[in-house]
Structure formats: structure tokens, C-alpha cells
Amino acid sequence: MPEPLIFNKSQRGQRGIRFPDSDVPDTGPALPERLLRRRPLRLPEVSERSVVRHITILSRENFCVDTNFYPLGSCTMKYSPRCNERLASLPEFTDVHPYQDDEGCQGTLEILWRLQELLKEITGLPAVSLQPAAGAHGELTALLIFAAWFRSRGEKRKTVLVPDSAHGTNPASCRIAGFEAVQVRSDAHGLVDVADFESHLDGSVAGMMLTCPNTLGLFETRVAEIARRLHDVGARLYIDGANLNAILGITRPGDWGADAIHINVHKTFSTPHGGGGPGAGPICVAEDLGPFLPSPTVEQAATGIYHLRPGGDQSIGRVRGFLGQVGVLIRAYCYIRRLGGPGLRRVAENAVLNARYLRERCRKDLDLPYNGECMHEFVLSAKELKDACGVRALDIAKRLIDHGIHPPTVYFPLTVEEALMIEPTETERRRTLDFFADVLHDIVAEARKTPELLHEAPHTTAVSRPDEVRAARELDLHFDWPEREPQIHD
């Protein structure tokens, strides 16, 4: 039987935890009656045991990196080391208020300062803000910095170039930052079509957002040239660092002429994905953009004391409250220090090696629309299979679940029909890659023989193919407590 909603486990009078009675003299109602809650609040009434059992059972209905191969392209589902978890969870870190005086949080400030220095070295860009809460937030922050930089020069530019293979966050960030996203075509090799790129270049372009390696897993070989051409018209180059994990210690965006980059620490630096966050999206920028970074940044005084430095007149302000995703950033610091320089390089090498090996094993079974040398991920297409027997990328994804494999990213990038985007990461062993390739091979054979089996997959899970159309039409986003006491399922 599926685990009921926690509301259906509610039992009148039941409690998880209780608080002590007040130890201060009762001085009567603290607040006037008119400000107090009238409509009573209804929350489940459950014991601690109920809550623990509920969440433990539910968590087993999830695939996760700890239990399953999770080759979700672009999301870098690498293993999250436990020493980082333990260290970041020390009460000396977690039990600190953001407005604690600097002297009472020197440990955290030193870690953040050191992390800033490390990120400068890793990206080759000399100024850092740790504030953005996730990758897309970093994108927005950097675009706001571009806008502020132009404003400081008395210029207002309208557009930002975005390749057609870009993450959806790129054009969305452009709009929120007040820019219009202009799409640049990919060429036959899956790279930026430089001629098309140049045709858009003029004085209205504020910059370009480029993912490198791109979402097909290909290195943009002409990235330095693209940077130069942008700079020629006074525009700036933003690198979407979603795939920085592929090039750690191999090559640095700063050395390409990039002006800004965000880093997804939950991808590149192994902080856990948390079922959809928290991440952190620090950004590194060129020297002349440094004064525009959000406020505050961490600084070390001549005395060796660390402190928060508020942004100056040119700072864009702040993009969230307080410092940033500190707990996540501490994990990233641990990861980088554990590995050291050569260790980071080996991460990139093995991310690429695993992807290249798996691609070699899978390309017999599905089409590889772009066969340039891939980096940490690759994109297959099920178009031929769909034309031949009506089996789509989605069906393959769902069938993989029956084999205990989390599906790859599907239908992205948009430049590939029936796309399956596969990123094995460096933390998986060869045997797992072989297993995936064998399963994929069997699934493709099944597709040709018994396509209906795939249309109805998965078969082994508690639920199969939730009705998304009905979900959007009938829109049940909230449990309504019944008038009568619900039946208890506990």
C-alpha cells in the first residue's frame, strides 16, 4: 500500500514534541485580541514515530545517488562525500547568527575567504561573490553586474546573445535582468555558429551567455575568438559554469577572455542536491567588474582578521538576504581542499573518461547526432527509433527506471530531437557504466520487438506515468481537510 499523506495519519491529541511551560510571570495577553489568529490553524497531529516512519518510507520511493546510478545530464549527480557533511554540520558552523560580530565567526569567515581565493584560482577570474543561492541566481547576478557596468559608462545596452543549445535559465535570467535574449544558432558540429554570432554583433549587445563545455558536452573551440569579438564591440562574455566540472585544472575561463562565470557548487564541488536544492552559485568576474559585485564580500585585514566588507557605491546591492548559502559553501571548501590541484584535475579527467567510454558503448544502439569529442556528458537521439517503432526518449527513460537506473535528462538540449543527455560523473565505476550500456542495448531491442512494453513503463514502481495533463487541469496543489475526521492510516 502506498504511504498515505501525513494528514491522513493525523490523530486528534497526538503530538510530536512539546515545549516547556512558560517560566516568566504571566502578564496577561501580550497582544491585542484583534491581531490574533481567528481561524484555527490545522496541522497534522502525529507522533515523532509517525513522522520518522512516514519520511523514511517516502524516502525509499525516491531514486538518489546513494542508491542508484543517476546519469542525469547537466546536473552532475556525483557522489557527495560524507566528511563534508559531517564537518559542515558542526554546531560551531550551524549555530552562528549572521549578525554575530566578526570576532565570533572568524572560522566561517576564514573558510569563505579561502574559498573565494580558491575559486579565483580555479576560474582564472580575480573577483568573487559567494552570495548567489544557485546557478541561475548567479547568472542573474552577473547580468545585473553587466548592466550596472554599462550604466556606469553612461551606456544602456539591450540584448544578450544566447546559443540555441543553452539552458532555459539563460534566456529567463536575461529577461529578469532587463535584457532581451537573442538566439544564436549552433553549427553542424553542435558548436556556436560563429557566422551567425557575428551577424548579431553590434553596439546594442551587452554580452553573450555561453556554456562551455556546452550542453552537448562539446568544448567551444572558438571561445577565445568569441570573447575577442565581443570585446571588440564593447560587450562582455559570460560563461555558464554548469559544466565547469569537466575542465577543472585543465583550462580556465579567465584565460579564454571570459568576463564572468557562475559555479554550481552542487555540481562541480559535490555538495548534495537535496531533492532540488539548496545549491550555491558563486560568481567570479573580471577585475574591472569587481566593484559591481553584490554586497558584502569577505576580506582579510592586514591584521589577519577576517571581516565582511560592504559593497561600495558601484555594487549592485544584494541578491538575497545575509551572506549566502554558507553551509553549502563550507562543503565545497572541504571538497576542494581534500582534492588539491592534481586531485581536481583528475576529477575532470575521469568525468570525461567515463563519459567518453560510456558514449562509445552506447552509440551502437542510439544515434549520436554530434560526434565531436565529448567532455563530461553526451547527447543521444531516439529519433530514428521513434520513426521506426514509435518509442520515444521518454519511454526509454521510463524503462530505465525498471532497471534501477535514474533516467538521463530528456528532451534537452532543444537542438536535438528526442534527446537523452547522459552524464555518468567521475565517481561511478566502469562496471556501472557497462551495466547501463547493456541495459540500454536491451531496451532498444525491446523497443523494436515489443514497443508497448516501453509505452507502459515503468512496471516495477508503485506508480507509473502520473497523468500530467489532469494534474495541470484539475490542479490539486493542496490537501483540504475533510469536514469529518479522516480515517486514520498509521
Place this chain on the structure above:
Amino acid sequence: MAYLGNPPYIQEEMLHVLGLRSHADLFRSVPEALRLKGDLNVPPMMSEMELDRHVRRLAARNRPAAQTISFLGAGVYDHFIPAAVELLAARGESITPYTPYQAEASQGTLQTLYEYQTMIADLYGMEVANASLYDGTSAAAEAALMARAITRRPKVIVSQTVHPETIECLKTYLVNTDAELVTVPYREGCTDLEIVANVLDDQTACILVQLPNFFGIVEETDKLVEMAHAIGALAVASVNPISMGLLRAPGEYGVDIVVGEGQPLGIPMNMGGPYLGLMATRREFVRQIPGRLAARTVDRRGNESFCLTLQTREQHIRREKATSNICTNEGLMALRAMLYLSLVGAEGLAEVARLCAAKAHYLARRLAEVKGFEIRYAAPFFNEFVLQCDQPADRVLARLAKRGICGGVLLARFYPQMDSRILVAVTEKRTRDELDAYIEAVQQ
């Protein structure tokens, strides 16, 4: 080597399968001129044991709240976190999945989010909540963008009694758009309604207030909501979720979009994050809400099941037309909030809120009796108040610090002219002895 799936000899074999001689050959597509010569200048690798020692040494340079008696607040509060919240949220099954794109492999996450959405909507007396945003501050900025999209009007009004960092964040988000941000000053700690009346017009998308406000005051916002609605603008409120155990829910007085900092709901202070952006609204606005939404539906066998819904609002489908650029949000923090609310229940939340209020009022009343101190505003407050000193506030705080008391947030930190004022927050964790110690220390 740490964290790699394959030992070197297997890597060699794999390179061989690919017809490559070395790892360097994997990067032939990176132009030679762009490749790093040598390794990154990063300190040498450490064993787990060395790292452990290194980081614990740094940790020891912090002074955690538990080693002091803390009255710091201003948006982040030192509430009690039940053990089950910590331990369940630390499980591998909780921390290592990702966004539930594939429903069949993510029913646990999806159901939890549905439960979370229900609890947050109910807490605020609203109809729907999303599956989380980054934090309360950026959630307020998202709410302003949402109100602009709903009303198609440019002007955003914000009360000066909103947290100064929220106002700063709003400025940052709106500066490069055609929006106009108008700040309304306060009188005696409450939003000045006369000025609101002057600036509200038919170009106004929304007015944003905070409850309790930055100074801890529970403003009466009925009038303000009415004024906004009368001219077709939306009322947006940033509301402390713990206060909902005691105070009127914003849904009861007509607020259209509610946001909040979810940190008080079982999330450690962590020196600023990760936190949790709460957002709830009316059902009619659900298509303009930013972020993920989990829905209940049925699967192909007719079984109850859960999936993400209205994804056409989102960036991965809608690109530049999306309601927001948000992708990764705060799933694990939403889980913590859901666990916290389940464990304390409605009664427990009311207990916490009452304890906070009773203790804050006890401390305020006793402090007001001390010569040279007064409570700056007469308006009703919840768990936080402004202490006015007849001397520089930093001197008072230093005196308290000598007794191991972190006496509150110096308001001059935000408003330099307020150098004789302290924002004092009291949670259920403070005991009477600790409150008396505060009083005794300022009497010296």
C-alpha cells in the same frame, strides 16, 4: 585518489578501449593555447583525517550561539530544532536525490513537497504555496516581479519598516527594468498610511509590508490592504512563519501574495544560509507563481500519485517567457520545514509563538523599568522590540558581552542615526534566568 570510481589501471584500460594513450588525449578539443601548463595553484590534497583536523581547528574559531545567551534576530532566529528534523534531513535518501523531474523515481520527494505546500498555505491562510524559493529576501523580490506580471503595472511600493536587506534586494532586482520603486517612511515604527495614500496610484503593482515588521511591530494592515485593493494593486506581505502560531494569518485580512523567511521552521542559522523562501498566494494567481509546484494526480493505473505541474511557467520549458529564472530551489530546507511543522503541530506552534511573545514582553517590561532605557515604540510587538538607550548602544552591548550575553542587533548597522538603539529578539529557548541576567547587566 579520493572519490574516483575507477583505480588507475582500469582508467588505463578504458583509455585503451578509446584508442587513447593518456588522460591528456581526452582534451584534444581544448585548444592547446588555452590549456593550463601545470596544475592549479591549490594547496596539496589532504587525507580525510587531515581535512577533519584542519576544518575543526577553523570551527573552533567560531563562537556558536550556544556558548552565549543570544538575543540576535532581525530575520533569523535561534529557535529549538527537534532532533528528528536534524536526523531525517541528514539521511542519504534525503540529501542525494535531485529535482523530481521523473515522477516515478521521485514519489517521496513529490509527496513531501505536496505536504509542505499544504502546510505553508494553511499556515498563512492562503490557497496555494509553491515548493520553495531561495530565501525570504529574494522571495520578496520574486513577489514584486509576480505582482508586476499580474497587474501589468510598473510601480512597486515598499514600506521602510521592511527589513533593509529586503529593500536592498528589491532595488537590485528592479533597477534594470522599467519598474519604479517607492519607499514609504514610517511613523512611530509603523508604515505611514497617509503617505501610502499619496503614492498609491493606478500604476501601482503592489505594496510590500512585513509582519512583524523589521522593528518587531505587528502593524495593523487591514486598512493598507483595502487601500491597495481599491486601486487595483496587490498587497504583498513578508510574514514570520513562527508568528502564525499566535497572530492573524494574512489570508484573513486579504493579502494577495505572502512570502517569508522559512529559517525559523527547523533550519539552523548557519551564518546566513541555506535558508528557505516561503511563498503562498491565491489560487487565481497560481499561473504567475515562480518556482516548482507539486501536484496530486492519478497514474495510468488510477493510483494516487504526484508530479510537478504547470511546468510551462518554468524556465526549462518557457525560457525567456518563464515566470522566473529559478531552477534549483531549496528542497531539503522545505523538507525540514515540513518535518518541523509535523512534529510541533498546530498546538506546538502556538506554544512556541506564545513562549516567544511572553518572554519578549517580560524582558521588554523589565527593561523599561531600568533607568536610561525605554522601549522605543508603543505599538504591539511579537518577539522582538527596539530598546532605546540613553547612551551609545554599542557600549551597552559591550557590557552585555562581558557577561556572555549577545544583547541584540545594533540598529546602527542598518541606520547609522540609530546608534542608541538595539533590536532585541527573544525566542522560546531563552530562560527566565537568562532574561534576568540581561536586565541585571544593563542595570550596572
